[in-house]
Amino acid sequence: MESIKVGMLGLGTVGGGVLKIMQEHQEKISAITGRRLEITKIAVRHVAAHPEVAELGIELTDDVNAVLNDPDIQIVVEVMGGVDPTKDYIIQALKNGKHVVTANKDLIAQRGSELVKIAQANHSDLFYEASVAGGIPILRTIVNSFAADQIEDVKGIVNGTTNYILTQMVAKGMTYEAALKSAQELGFAESDPTNDVKGIDAAYKMIILTQFAYGTNVKLSDLSVEGIDKIDAVDIQQAKSMGYTVKLVGESAEINDHLAVSVAPVLVPNDHPLATIQNENNAVLVKGAAVGTTMFYGPGAGKMPTANSVVSDIIATTKNIVLGTSGNTFNGYRQKAALAKPSEIFSSYYIAVKMPDIPGQLLKLTQILTEAQTSVSQVVQTETDGKEARVVAITHNISLAQLHTIIDQIDQEASIELKASYKVLEAQK
Ligand SMILES: NC(=O)C1=CN([C@@H]2O[C@H](COP(=O)(O)OP(=O)(O)OC[C@H]3O[C@@H](n4cnc5c(N)ncnc54)[C@H](OP(=O)(O)O)[C@@H]3O)[C@@H](O)[C@H]2O)C=CC1
Numbered sequence: 235m236e237s238i239k240v241g242m243l244g245l246g247t248v249g250g251g252v253l254k255i256m257q258e259h260q261e262k263i264s265a266i267t268g269r270r271l272e273i274t275k276i277a278v279r280h281v282a283a284h285p286e287v288a289e290l291g292i293e294l295t296d297d298v299n300a301v302l303n304d305p306d307i308q309i310v311v312e313v314m315g316g317v318d319p320t321k322d323y324i325i326q327a328l329k330n331g332k333h334v335v336t337a338n339k340d341l342i343a344q345r346g347s348e349l350v351k352i353a354q355a356n357h358s359d360l361f362y363e364a365s366v367a368g369g370i371p372i373l374r375t376i377v378n379s380f381a382a383d384q385i386e387d388v389k390g391i392v393n394g395t396t397n398y399i400l401t402q403m404v405a406k407g408m409t410y411e412a413a414l415k416s417a418q419e420l421g422f423a424e425s426d427p428t429n430d431v432k433g434i435d436a437a438y439k440m441i442i443l444t445q446f447a448y449g450t451n452v453k454l455s456d457l458s459v460e461g462i463d464k465i466d467a468v469d470i471q472q473a474k475s476m477g478y479t480v481k482l483v484g485e486s487a488e489i490n491d492h493l494a495v496s497v498a499p500v501l502v503p504n505d506h507p508l509a510t511i512q513n514e515n516n517a518v519l520v521k522g523a524a525v526g527t528t529m530f531y532g533p534g535a536g537k538m539p540t541a542n543s544v545v546s547d548i549i550a551t552t553k554n555i556v557l558g559t560s561g562n563t564f565n566g567y568r569q570k571a572a573l574a575k576p577s578e579i580f581s582s583y584y585i586a587v588k589m590p591d592i593p594g595q596l597l598k599l600t601q602i603l604t605e606a607q608t609s610v611s612q613v614v615q616t617e618t619d620g621k622e623a624r625v626v627a628i629t630h631n632i633s634l635a636q637l638h639t640i641i642d643q644i645d646q647e648a649s650i651e652l653k654a655s656y657k658v659l660e661a662q663k
């Protein structure tokens with residue numbers, strides 16, 4: 235059987251999983267592709283840290299050029315992460331006529347369209363299924379199974395680390411710091427977890443999902459992004475007592491031909507399917523005009539689930555090589571769309587404030603809400619020490635513009651302090 239040589243950049247959490255699957259499932263992969271896939275070289279930073287590789291007959295190097303310029307290598311698997319210098323490495327691989335498989339959402343979300351053009355110009359495949367929702371085959375599903383439908387909304391939990399942290403805080407009463415440390419030890423978090431906890435990793439995934447769902451390129455500054463790093467455990471408990479679970483939810487919605495893309499902590503009704511997603515698992519709800527709402531669930535981070543998506547891309551690339559069909563873009567759908575205005579984006583909101591526990595204060599809050607033409611479904615005083623009270627209101631559906639007005643007015647009212655404002659998800663019909 236002919237062989238196809240594969241080179242790798244990176245051998246960390248994901249790379250280690252890729253190597254394991256490629257070794258263990260070699261026969262099955264050969265039977266499916268008609269080619270023997272051989273990993274011949276792996277570039278890492280610290281060669282001495284990977285003694286196990288030499289025993290496999292694979293060359294380990296700290297020189298990426300040894301992989302990128304090797305004429306025998308046809309497929310380069312990039313699992314080292316980061317944007318620079320990784321972007322240049324991928325460009326070099328593509329210009330050298332190699333096909334590239336990557337798990338790098340930071341890079342694809344920020345420089346994807348540039349890389350796609352270079353891949354096309356060089357008749358190379360560029361696949362990145364693992365970049366969104368780790369082990370869930372969501373990108374290929376959108377390309378293949380929604381081709382005939384019109385997607386109206388994509389929303390879900392697309393970051394494993396933060397969902398793991400929130401689950402551990404609610405279920406086990408773990409502190410935020412302890413839960414984050416555990417997510418790092420389990421290999422779910424990025425090497426620098428800032429992007430995970432600040433919602434940026436989820437935002438990158440929503441940028442890629444927006445591209446696949448609507449054919450539209452949006453950039454990070456087009457999104458409204460908030461992470462879980464400022465969530466107060468008091469609000470998590472308060473939400474729980476009102477029948478909600480706090481989740482970090484990304485949403486890309488089409489509203490009157492305009493797009494609204496966001497990532498934020500959201501109060502999810504306990505009977506909504508997203509409320510049940512635990513630990514590092516992810517779930518993506520895709521609503522199509524014809525099919526209605528569908529849900530895709532599975533591990534969103536971690537060694538083996540992510541590696542499975544990477545190896546699926548290696549197999550797809552190999553099949554294209556064999557059939558002579560390389561070089562088609564992963565997603566060929568292209569369309570322009572403008573961003574929705576705050577006056578077009580509607581939701582119910584949870585608003586938590588602190589105020590002096592004296593007569594007349596609640597009236598001030600009510601006046602602010604009334605002036606913004608906002609009615610509420612619930613108002614509760616959740617705690618008081620006799621001097622200061624915490625009050626929570628849940629609004630009916632209002633526009634984001636109305637929410638901004640309310641927040642501005644609260645800011646201007648010296649005796650009321652805004653503690654939190656979170657979107658409240660509608661019950662799933
Ligand atoms: N972990 C996960 O669950 C998921 C990760 N991803 C993405 O997969 C990619 C890899 O993540 P992960 O495996 O967790 O990362 P790790 O930090 O575990 O591994 C990174 C690997 O890349 C190597 N590396 C880093 N910089 C360089 C460089 N400049 N030159 C050569 N080698 C380098 C490291 O070498 P050394 O070993 O010597 O330090 C290490 O082997 C990232 O893009 C990440 O966002 C996507 C989905 C899920």
Ligand SMILES: N[C@@H](CC=O)C(=O)O
Binds near residue numbers: 368392393423534535
């Ligand atoms: N850090 C990411 C890894 C997968 O993309 C996450 O936690 O989701």
Ligand code: NA
Binds near residue numbers: 367369370372543
């Ligand atoms: Na995926």
